[in-house]
Amino acid sequence: MNRKAELKRQQIIKAAYQAVSDKGYEAVTLQDIANYANVSKGVPNYYFQNKEDVLAHLLAQITERIYKKEKEAVEKETSAQEMLQAYINTVFVSPEENEKFYRVYLDFLAQATKNNRYREINARFYQNCASISKEILTQAKKENVFVVNDFETAGRAIRTMIDGYMIQWMMTGDHAQHRSYKQACYQAITTYLS
Amino acid sequence: MNRKAELKRQQIIKAAYQAVSDKGYEAVTLQDIANYANVSKGVPNYYFQNKEDVLAHLLAQITERIYKKEKEAVEKETSAQEMLQAYINTVFVSPEENEKFYRVYLDFLAQATKNNRYREINARFYQNCASISKEILTQAKKENVFVVNDFETAGRAIRTMIDGYMIQWMMTGDHAQHRSYKQACYQAITTYLS
Amino acid sequence: MNRKAELKRQQIIKAAYQAVSDKGYEAVTLQDIANYANVSKGVPNYYFQNKEDVLAHLLAQITERIYKKEKEAVEKETSAQEMLQAYINTVFVSPEENEKFYRVYLDFLAQATKNNRYREINARFYQNCASISKEILTQAKKENVFVVNDFETAGRAIRTMIDGYMIQWMMTGDHAQHRSYKQACYQAITTYLS
Amino acid sequence: MNRKAELKRQQIIKAAYQAVSDKGYEAVTLQDIANYANVSKGVPNYYFQNKEDVLAHLLAQITERIYKKEKEAVEKETSAQEMLQAYINTVFVSPEENEKFYRVYLDFLAQATKNNRYREINARFYQNCASISKEILTQAKKENVFVVNDFETAGRAIRTMIDGYMIQWMMTGDHAQHRSYKQACYQAITTYLS
DNA sequence: AATGAATGAGGGTTCATTCAT
DNA sequence: CATGAATGAACCCTCATTCAT
Numbered sequence A, B, C, D: 001m002n003r004k005a006e007l008k009r010q011q012i013i014k015a016a017y018q019a020v021s022d023k024g025y026e027a028v029t030l031q032d033i034a035n036y037a038n039v040s041k042g043v044p045n046y047y048f049q050n051k052e053d054v055l056a057h058l059l060a061q062i063t064e065r066i067y068k069k070e071k072e073a074v075e076k077e078t079s080a081q082e083m084l085q086a087y088i089n090t091v092f093v094s095p096e097e098n099e100k101f102y103r104v105y106l107d108f109l110a111q112a113t114k115n116n117r118y119r120e121i122n123a124r125f126y127q128n129c130a131s132i133s134k135e136i137l138t139q140a141k142k143e144n145v146f147v148v149n150d151f152e153t154a155g156r157a158i159r160t161m162i163d164g165y166m167i168q169w170m171m172t173g174d175h176a177q178h179r180s181y182k183q184a185c186y187q188a189i190t191t192y193l194s
Numbered sequence E: 001a002a003t004g005a006a007t008g009a010g011g012g013t014t015c016a017t018t019c020a021t
Numbered sequence F: 001c002a003t004g005a006a007t008g009a010a011c012c013c014t015c016a017t018t019c020a021t
Helices: A002-023 A030-036 A043-047 A051-076 A080-091 A095-112 A116-143 A151-172 A175-193 B002-023 B030-036 B043-047 B051-076 B080-091 B095-112 B116-143 B151-172 B175-193 C002-023 C030-036 C043-047 C051-076 C080-091 C095-112 C116-143 C151-172 C175-193 D002-023 D030-036 D043-047 D051-076 D080-091 D095-112 D116-143 D151-172 D175-193
Strands: none
Touching (some): A002 A030, A002 A095, A080 A116, A095 A175, A095 B095, A151 B116, A151 B175, A175 B151, B002 B095, B030 B051, B051 B116, B080 B116, B080 B151, B095 B151, C002 C051, C030 C051, C051 C080, C095 C175, C151 C175, C151 D151, D051 D095, D080 D175
16 A cells, blocks of 8 residues: 555656646645646645645655766766766756756755755755766776866866756756757866866 | 935845845745835835836846946956956855845746746846956956957856856855855866866 | 535525625625625635626626516416516515615626626626516507507616616615605506506 | 815816726725826825715715706706707717716715715705706696696606616617617606606 | 545735825 | 825735545
């Protein structure tokens, strides 16, 4: 039975992702989430403590998924250059998906400044991202491509540029510029690492 | 009379700044703003069309102020190195002020993905920031310190790193690390430009 | 379940009838309606789109009910004279009921000049009233009592006098004069038709 | 000085007429009235006790004016037929003016069922209207055109038909039908009196 | 386990009224 | 006299949450 409950929770979180992406973090209602999940209004409250609890689980899940996708993509490659490229490609996957994810993620970042639960979830995400950078940089060192000693600092810089460029692209509101921001991001990172 | 009204509007915007910083964009109420301004509930609506109007004025004002401060600080200096240092110093002015500003600013960035008015205000801010970078890079070229040809791309990279590092620092929630993030940011920019 | 909901809607409309009759169309609040229905504040909004929706349903219902009552009463009779008498008797049913209904109905008439939805509901009511008059006049023609050829004109005249006398009686605010206004109305109509 | 004050009051009442006619009794605000009168927001409250006081004076004034106009028009004529015709012509003066006046007047009638002050003002208006009818009927008796003994009853019937037809016309919302309702009204009255 | 009716706090907004200037 | 800034009550409406079924 616990198995069934977990499925239901997944269904609700998935619906919440759609709902928040479409309506926005502040505009979304539990009714919206229930509608997207094709369940009745009381269900989200039945499977979660309250609205914030649903959204916190959503944040935890989407950051976890994104991380796994990025990690997988990077680990498929062998050379440092390819790994970095794969990383960036997976982050800048497509205008549509990026818009959807970052709309939600930006809302969470904004909330996280006042909400410790969100902050902690995001901290884990950052750590995970750092581990990806570390993998790439370790390989780069082996290959003697980028010679970086302080993995932590460089990893932070990489994520900084990814987030920074993504936000700047989001602010343009222009899908057509997605490719150029992606390239600029890749360029900036390699320039930085060289 | 118009003078007095302008002062009142300032008072309300200032109160809104405090209120949004404390409660967050979505949680703040007109009652909160009125309370922070020590006026009655109806006053914000008397001086502004509606809640969004108050907040849009707030965004416009804080971005404008930040820009002017940064510009002034940069223009006081003569060498490119000092200009960049002054820029970063002004951006990373203090944990307290940065926390206050970026709490509000992050909220607006999140909103801007769904609200054109905010998006436009932010676009102007980005342009202004680009003009500061340009000034620095122009001087750098003269001095032959950083040799950058594409000012736009480099300017974007600079702002990207500033925002990126600031957000990462915000997510730590730790005032003590402010200095180290500032240095990392400076380092990353100079590394990138070299 | 739908059955239950319909009952609830009826309950709210009935409460709205009382509330509007007591407080007036413009003065009545959703809170009033909720109070009269012995439900909480949110219920009217749960069963209806908004306040106007409640009131439009109220208008539609009371005009429909009045019409049906009048029609039934008229169709019970056989001679034209009796039919007319029954019509007038049903319209001028009692000071209490008339006061209640016309308080509400007058409010709606006043609103109808600015609100198309109300105007249309009233137009249907007028048509229904005209059909009653037509039935009476058709019978009268058979009996050779009143010889009227233009049913539409005469029907309009009948309703005109009914509404006109009723409003004049309302303005007296005097229940005791109800009978005399009813008689005057009947007299005026028969005089007009002869 | 009292003279000047009276002028100001007139100015406000006139503005209130325009404002109520345009916005409706329930929608009109003191700000609207002040705007139409080209005075500041505080003025209506300065010259009248409160909003209702303004509106009560408005009702008293417009009914008085209408009565005087009707009376004058009737007294210009000599024969009973012409007097009645002049009466009806003055009442049904034009679609525009009638719509303006009756929009306001209907609102007042609706209010009058719950507001004694309005009721009394309207009662005086009805008396005045009755006196006009009486004049006409007196002349008619002299001429042996309509032989009516009970002036009060007949006068009431006349006003009933006037109000009734006017309201029915208002409900059509159609300026083009104004003429036909006027004729129907005249016809109905003469039929009734014959 | 799931529903959805019901609650009621709290939001933004409007506006009559007051009152210092 | 006149202004219009300020007040705050009251409106409609939304929605998270509860709970009987």
